[in-house]
Amino acid sequence: MAINVANSEPIAEGLFTWPSNDPRLLGSKCNNCGVVVFPAQSSCPACSSTSTETIELERKGKLWTYTIQCFLPNRPPYEGPETPATFKPFGVGYVELPDQTRVEARIKTNDVSKLKIGMDMELVVEKFMERNGKDVVAFFFQPADELN
Numbered sequence: 445m446a447i448n449v450a451n452s453e454p455i456a457e458g459l460f461t462w463p464s465n466d467p468r469l470l471g472s473k474c475n476n477c478g479v480v481v482f483p484a485q486s487s488c489p490a491c492s493s494t495s496t497e498t499i500e501l502e503r504k505g506k507l508w509t510y511t512i513q514c515f516l517p518n519r520p521p522y523e524g525p526e527t528p529a530t531f532k533p534f535g536v537g538y539v540e541l542p543d544q545t546r547v548e549a550r551i552k553t554n555d556v557s558k559l560k561i562g563m564d565m566e567l568v569v570e571k572f573m574e575r576n577g578k579d580v581v582a583f584f585f586q587p588a589d590e591l592n
């Protein structure tokens with residue numbers, strides 16, 4: 445879906461760089477032990493250090509695991525365009541980035557025949573819904589071979 449960038453906003457602040465032609469997820473890196481997590485946190489889940497910095501994560505990773513969610517998530521906290529009548533099952537999984545950060549994300553297919561653990565995945569930021577007259581963009585991962 446085409447995004448009207450000038451009239452768009454991210455689904456939540458602090459998840460990824462926006463607006464951008466090359467959006468990146470924003471994680472945090474621990475200055476003490478080097479652990480990288482997504483979303484960014486002000487303290488390290490591994491060593492409890494509060495010395496962390498926000499960093500831009502790699503766009504590509506490997507599918508670590510996945511499933512197909514066949515029910516509409518509870519709202520709140522879930523926010524999305526679907527109604528019980530329009531809901532379609534969607535892929536959800538973890539993508540492991542090169543620094544071993546695992547990112548939980550929606551996957552752009554619900555066809556299990558197109559998914560395989562260990563396959564190359566790439567970040568995409570797309571229009572997800574509309575809110576208050578604006579295009580709301582969210583992040584997804586998609587099999588990298590479908591983008592080329």
Ligand SMILES: [Zn+2]
Pocket residue numbers: 474475476477478479488489490491492493
């Ligand atoms: Zn740490």
